[in-house]
Structures are given as structure tokens and as C-alpha cells.
Amino acid sequence: xxxxxxxxxxxxxxxxxxxxxxxxxRITGLFSARGFNIESLSVAETEDPTVSRITLVTEGDAKVLxxxxxxxxxxxxxxxxxxxxxxxxxxRELVLIKVNTEAETRAEVxxxxxxxxxxxxDVTPKTYILEVTGDEGKIQAVIDLLKPLGIKxxxxxxxxxxxxxxxxx
Amino acid sequence: MKxxxxxxxxxxxxxxxTIFGHPGGAILPxxxxxxxxxxxxxxxxxxxxxxxxxxGFARATGRPGVVLVTSGPGGTNVVTGLTxxxxxxxxxxxxxxxxxxxxxxxxAFQEADIxxxxxxxxxxxxxxxxxxxLARTIKEAFYIASTGRPGPVLVDIPKDVSTxxxxxxxxxxxxxxxxxxxxxxxxxxxxxxxxxxxxAQRPVxxxxxxxxxxxxxxxxxxxxxLTATPVTNTLMGLGGFPGVHELWLGMLGMHGTVxxxxxxxxxxxxxxxxxxxxxxxxxxxxxFCVGAKFIHIDIDPSSIGKNVRxxxxxxxxxxxxxxxxxxxxxxxxxxxxxxxxxxxxxxxEWKTKYPLQYTQExxxxxxxxxxxxxxxxxxxxxxxxxTEVGQHQMWAAQFYHCTQPRQFVTSGGxxxxxxxxxxAIGAQVALPDAVVIDIAGDGSFQxxxxxxxxxxxxxxxxxxxxxxxxxxxxxxQWQQFFYDGRYADTSLEVSPDYVKLAEAYGAVxxxxxxxxxxxxxxxxxxxxxxxxxxxxxxKMMENVFPMIPSGGSIKDMLLA
Numbered sequence: 001x002x003x004x005x006x007x008x009x010x011x012x013x014x015x016x017x018x019x020x021x022x023x024x025x026r027i028t029g030l031f032s033a034r035g036f037n038i039e040s041l042s043v044a045e046t047e048d049p050t051v052s053r054i055t056l057v058t059e060g061d062a063k064v065l066x067x068x069x070x071x072x073x074x075x076x077x078x079x080x081x082x083x084x085x086x087x088x089x090x091x092r093e094l095v096l097i098k099v100n101t102e103a104e105t106r107a108e109v110x111x112x113x114x115x116x117x118x119x120x121x122d123v124t125p126k127t128y129i130l131e132v133t134g135d136e137g138k139i140q141a142v143i144d145l146l147k148p149l150g151i152k153x154x155x156x157x158x159x160x161x162x163x164x165x166x167x168x169x
Numbered sequence: 170m171k172x173x174x175x176x177x178x179x180x181x182x183x184x185x186x187t188i189f190g191h192p193g194g195a196i197l198p199x200x201x202x203x204x205x206x207x208x209x210x211x212x213x214x215x216x217x218x219x220x221x222x223x224x225g226f227a228r229a230t231g232r233p234g235v236v237l238v239t240s241g242p243g244g245t246n247v248v249t250g251l252t253x254x255x256x257x258x259x260x261x262x263x264x265x266x267x268x269x270x271x272x273x274x275x276x277a278f279q280e281a282d283i284x285x286x287x288x289x290x291x292x293x294x295x296x297x298x299x300x301x302x303l304a305r306t307i308k309e310a311f312y313i314a315s316t317g318r319p320g321p322v323l324v325d326i327p328k329d330v331s332t333x334x335x336x337x338x339x340x341x342x343x344x345x346x347x348x349x350x351x352x353x354x355x356x357x358x359x360x361x362x363x364x365x366x367x368x369a370q371r372p373v374x375x376x377x378x379x380x381x382x383x384x385x386x387x388x389x390x391x392x393x394x395l396t397a398t399p400v401t402n403t404l405m406g407l408g409g410f411p412g413v414h415e416l417w418l419g420m421l422g423m424h425g426t427v428x429x430x431x432x433x434x435x436x437x438x439x440x441x442x443x444x445x446x447x448x449x450x451x452x453x454x455x456x457f458c459v460g461a462k463f464i465h466i467d468i469d470p471s472s473i474g475k476n477v478r479x480x481x482x483x484x485x486x487x488x489x490x491x492x493x494x495x496x497x498x499x500x501x502x503x504x505x506x507x508x509x510x511x512x513x514x515x516x517x518e519w520k521t522k523y524p525l526q527y528t529q530e531x532x533x534x535x536x537x538x539x540x541x542x543x544x545x546x547x548x549x550x551x552x553x554x555x556t557e558v559g560q561h562q563m564w565a566a567q568f569y570h571c572t573q574p575r576q577f578v579t580s581g582g583x584x585x586x587x588x589x590x591x592x593a594i595g596a597q598v599a600l601p602d603a604v605v606i607d608i609a610g611d612g613s614f615q616x617x618x619x620x621x622x623x624x625x626x627x628x629x630x631x632x633x634x635x636x637x638x639x640x641x642x643x644x645x646q647w648q649q650f651f652y653d654g655r656y657a658d659t660s661l662e663v664s665p666d667y668v669k670l671a672e673a674y675g676a677v678x679x680x681x682x683x684x685x686x687x688x689x690x691x692x693x694x695x696x697x698x699x700x701x702x703x704x705x706x707x708k709m710m711e712n713v714f715p716m717i718p719s720g721g722s723i724k725d726m727l728l729a
Contacts, residue, residue, distance in 0.1 A: 017347075018347060022284065022285075022288075022296075025285065025288060026288055029288050029289050030289075033289050063474070066474060067471065067474075067475060070470050070471035071471050073470070073471075074469070074470075074471050075347070076292070076293040076313060076345060076347050076348045077293075077347055078347050079346050079347045080347075
């Protein structure tokens with residue numbers, strides 16, 4: 001028996017799709033047509049060039065999440081849908097942050113990069129570009145710490161996720 | 170072989186005998202390939218007509234209907250029909266021409282991104298960019314359209330693909346790793362369903378269009394009769410259970426019978442079979458079947474749990490699931506009739522106390538319900554009935570008691586005015602000997618009446634029975650009830666003379682304005698075996714009852 005929970009939760013889906021043009025359009029079209037949210041989405045080819053893998057983060061109550069799962073499965077070009085939030089998984093995001101670097105803040109930026117095991121990948125007299133990889137909490141923490149120092153620009157890959165252990169999709 | 174010929178040969182492999190279409194520049198190589206006459210092409214007067222004809226063909230036969238139209242406006246004109254077919258799970262394959270691959274994206278003449286436009290209103294769609302993929306694509310298109318939950322598939326073929334050459338080899342099978350419909354229901358779930366049915370005191374079978382799509386009318390009847398359980402049909406399910414059977418409750422929902430809606434409300438178990446808890450069925454979900462548990466059998470997993478919390482889901486083909494369920498139930502050796510005696514007596518009382526009714530005064534204004542009853546009697550209940558959308562549709566559903574699946578062809582989910590007439594033509598093409606009647610409203614008929622020319626050109630003796638109330642009656646009814654009688658934009662005070670209109674097209678035009686004229690006019694229409702339009706001039710202010718207002722529940726039901 002299904003039990004519905006009205007609490008809104010954030011779930012991460014791994015979606016294997018045919019690597020064909022237009023497939024991403026079908027997915028995003030489905031989300032907009034049905035009023036589902038996309039919090040983040042990342043897509044690229046897998047080890048099998050005919051298959052792409054989408055990591056999609058969405059938010060909703062149990063009923064919405066169930067519909068997201070089922071409606072994705074209904075698309076002909078979708079090969080497999082897995083709700084990774086239902087199992088143990090590793091997720092990561094990469095962020096590139098362009099930070100203001102005045103003489104007095106430069107050391108602080110470097111310290112933060114060090115603490116978060118980030119890398120400075122570009123340097124100018126006035127800016128650093130910092131690369132940080134981590135889960136959602138870590139990315140948010142580094143952003144929060146750098147904000148007072150002056151973030152000029154920021155880009156995130158969106159989350160990617162994979163199940164732990166021997167299990168494969 | 171040229172791409173256009175590969176397409177024609179592929180369609181022949183799929184058993185296609187008739188295509189509904191309209192030509193144009195980008196599709197011309199394919200029309201040219203059809204010139205040999207291997208497949209009959211019905212030239213429609215508008216692409217929307219073609220797609221509804223294909224739907225009518227598919228609904229009357231269960232076989233996919235095929236449409237062939239050109240690029241740009243040809244494609245955009247089929248969007249309504251595609252959406253209609255998606256909502257009502259109708260298998261159709263629509264082939265559109267496209268501008269040559271070299272100019273796609275250049276805003277070429279009659280270019281539209283039809284694959285993009287129709288992504289959300291098809292079960293699946295394709296742009297064939299290489300002639301090598303054409304035969305396989307057609308094979309997949311027919312497979313996807315007609316299996317699982319049926320639906321529309323669109324194949325967009327650029328002109329240079331139609332003219333390119335490649336060897337023709339039609340695939341034997343399809344292999345779509347992302348598309349594997351579940352046919353067999355879960356054995357354990359079916360066993361549990363049987364136990365729930367056996368334990369129920371007041372069960373109701375709530376059966377939808379899925380019964381018809383899967384060809385499970387016989388199994389549904391056996392299930393009802395074996396377990397002595399009353400049956401209600403959705404609009405899409407009409408004919409899936411005999412509309413004259415003693416266990417039949419009538420249609421349920423907004424304009425359903427008192428017996429059907431009251432039985433659902435009082436039920437302790439609702440067995441939903443190939444139905445999807447549409448809002449026109451449930452009304453306010455908070456107050457829908459509050460005392461009932463739900464079993465839901467559907468081939469589309471996304472239909473289960475979408476609107477109503479289901480206690481026991483079974484994903485699978487309805488026919489397959491009902492057969493297994495019947496095996497389980499037969500093995501129980503129960504006195505179903507005895508156990509359900511009180512429930513059946515209660516249901517019978519509701520049916521007797523609250524029948525669908527009207528009073529036709531012999532010299533009074535003609536009542537649309539009376540016309541529907543007369544159509545039913547004049548055709549001995551054996552006609553194929555199509556409808557448009559509105560009041561006439563509800564009266565047709567209430568007063569034409571369909572006993573056979575595929576007998577009632579209507580636009581359910583999308584509610585497409587203008588559907589019924591071309592759908593009737595499509596059904597008549599499929600079943601040349603049948604009496605096919607489009608019960609229409611004057612508003613709806615005016616949306617696709619240009620297909621009169623098609624009916625006349627191909628000698629298709631469809632009958633359009635217009636219940637002419639000189640208004641957009643259902644909207645007018647809502648205005649009367651919910652907008653203080655402010656009849657904004659619903660008066661069709663200027664309308665054609667439908668008799669002259671029919672004659673202008675070379676069809677037969679007939680009219681009845683009084684009760685005694687109805688039967689002779691109908692008999693004449695059935696006798697002539699030519700396209701006929703009958704103008705039944707009916708009472709303008711007649712309303713459809715019962716009515717549960719939108720978003721209401723059974724306690725809000727209006728009886729008159």
C-alpha cells in the first residue's frame with residue numbers, strides 16, 4: 001500500500017536516456033508541462049556513447065515525486081530512472097567562483113580555498129578563480145564564506161550522483 | 170527505392186489500407202508515391218479533419234489510423250487532433266512533410282518545428298534525418314502507437330529524405346530499451362485484489378476506456394456477473410459494458426446518473442478498471458468515495474496514484490488482469506448473489522427512483538433528449554455513434570444505450586468541439602456497412618463542417634444529427650447556473666440554413682422541428698445511404714441533468 005507524505009522533500013534522480021538530439025527537450029518539457037520543479041540538472045554521455053546520464057534534482061511531496069518518477073519512465077527515450085535519494089549514494093557538484101581579491105582579502109581567500117580543498121585556477125591582480133568540488137553542504141558553505149569578500153561571478157555544474165557500493169544502474 | 174516508396178511499402182507492411190490527408194509542397198513526393206493507388210488516400214478539406222478521421226477509424230476498429238499532411242500549417246493543424254488522441258489513448262500515426270534537411274532551422278517556406286511543437290501532445294515523435302532510418306522509424310511508430318497505453322505518434326519526414334534512395338528492408342521486430350509496457354499484472358496483487366473483492370459488502374466496478382482499448386468487454390461482463398457487482402462506465406468506457414444490463418448503473422461523473430454517483434459514494438470498494446479518475450468523474454477529491462477502498466488496474470503506471478490514493482495498484486493490460494482475476498474469483502466458490510443481495514436491492518432502488526427522464530409534449534418544442542431516444546430506437550441500438558462536445562454529447566451518452574465496445578466514439582479528455590463529424594467519416598471508412606451517426610451540436614458542427622465535401626466525394630453515408638439549439642448550449646447552461654444568466658458570447662443567432670448547406674455540398678439536408686417529424690426524418694436519413702445532415706431544431710434553454718457542478722461532490726448534485 002502506498003503511503004503519501006505531504007512534506008516537501010528534495011530528491012535526486014539518475015536518469016539514463018538515449019543519446020539523441022531532442023531528449024533533453026522532452027525531459028524539460030515534461031517538467032514544465034506538469035508543473036514540476038527542476039532544482040538542478042546535469043547531463044553528459046556515459047561510458048556507452050549511445051547513452052547519456054542525467055542527474056536531476058527536484059522537489060515535491062511524495063505524490064509529486066512519484067509522478068516525476070513515473071512520468072520520466074513513460075518517455076520512450078528514457079531507459080531507466082532511479083531515485084538515488086531512496087538509497088545510499090555519493091553526490092558532488094563543482095563550482096567555479098570568481099572572487100575579488102584586494103590586498104587584505106587575498107590571504108583569507110587562499111585560506112578558505114585550503115580549508116575546502118579547493119584550487120585557485122586563475123589569478124589576476126584583482127581576481128582569483130576558485131574551483132571547489134563537494135556535496136551541497138560544502139558548496140553552500142564555501143559560497144557563504146566567500147560572499148562577504150566579494151563574489152563577482154559564480155558557476156555551478158549542478159549535482160551529479162552515483163549509488164554507493166557495487167550496485168549499478 | 171526512394172524514401173517515399175519506402176514509406177508506402179512500410180505502411181503496406183503495417184496493413185494500412187487507408188490514409189487520411191491533405192497534400193502540400195514538402196509532402197508531395199509521398200503523395201506522388203501514393204498515386205499508384207496501393208493505399209487509398211482520403212483527401213480531407215482541413216488537416217484537423219484528417220486527424221479526427223484517423224481517430225474515428227482507430228476508435229471504431231482498434232487499428233491505428235494514419236494521417237499524411239504537409240509541413241508548416243499542415244503540421245500545426247494536426248496539433249488539436251494529436252492532443253485529443255493522447256488524452257483519449259487513441260492509436261494514430263501522423264506523417265508530416267518537412268522542409269529539406271539543408272534548410273531546417275532557416276525559417277524556410279512552410280517550415281515549423283513540428284517535432285518540437287508536438288513533443289508534449291504525442292506519445293512519441295520522430296524527425297527522420299536519414300533515409301536509412303525511415304523503415305525502422307515507421308515500424309517503431311506503429312509499435313509505440315498501438316501497444317501499451319495507445320496514443321499518437323508523429324513522424325516528420327524532410328522532403329530530401331522522401332526523395333533519397335536506399336534499399337528497402339522492413340525490420341521484423343523493434344527493440345526499444347526504454348519502452349517495455351507491462352502486460353501481465355502482478356500475480357500477488359491480483360490475488361490480493363480477489364480477496365478484497367470477496368471481502369467487500371458494497372463493491373462497484375468503475376470501468377473506463379481501457380476496457381475497450383484492451384478488448385476486455387467480455388471479461389468485464391463476466392466479472393460483473395460472477396461477483397454480482399454493479400458496473401458504472403466513464404464517458405470513454407461506454408459500450409464496454411452493455412448499457413441495458415441489469416447490473417449497469419449508467420455513466421458516472423458530472424452528468425452521470427444518480428444511481429452511479431450514489432453507488433460510488435456509498436461503496437466500500439471501488440474497482441477502477443482502465444479508468445483514470447478524471448476530474449469530471451471525481452469532482453472534489455476530498456469528498457469522493459470517502460468510505461471506499463480502491464483497486465486500480467491500468468496499463469499506465471502514471472495513471473495510478475495520480476489523483477486518488479489507491480489501496481491496491483495493478484499495472485497491466487486490463488484484459489490480461491481481468492482474466493487472472495476471474496480465475497482467482499471463480500476458485501472461491503462464493504454465493505456472491507446472496508451476499509450482495511441487500512446492496513443490489515439498494516442500487517436498484519436508486520435506479521428506479523431516479524431515472525434519466527424528460528417529458529416531450531407532442532406539440533411542444535422538440536427536446537434533445539427525445540431526439541437521442543428516437544435515434545436509439547430508429548437504429549435499434551446498433552449504430553456507431555460519434556459526438557461533438559457539449560450538451561448533445563451528454564444527452565447522447567445518457568440516452569443512447571451502447572451495448573458494444575467501439576460503438577461510442579467521443580472526445581473525452583480534451584473535449585474537442587468539431588471532433589465528431591470527421592470521426593464519423595473515419596469510422597464509416599472503416600466500416601462501410603455500418604450506420605454511423607454524429608450526434609452534434611450546432612456550435613461544434615460549424616467547426617469542421619467543411620468535411621461534408623469529403624463525405625460526398627467518397628460516398629460515405631454518415632448522418633449528422635444536429636441538436637440545434639442556436640447556442641453554445643453547455644457554456645450557456647453554466648452561464649445560467651453560475652454566471653447569473655449573463656449569456657456572454659454563447660448565442661449562435663446567425664447560423665447557416667443547415668438543409669441548404671447540406672444540399673450545397675451535394676449531401677442530403679433534412680429538418681425536424683416537432684416530435685412527430687423526428688422518426689420519419691431519421692428513417693429517411695438511414696434509408697438513403699448518402700451523407701445526410703439533419704437539423705433538429707430543439708429547445709434552446711434545455712439543460713443537462715443531473716449535474717454536479719465543477720469541483721463539487723454528490724451532495725451538490727442538481728437533479729433539475
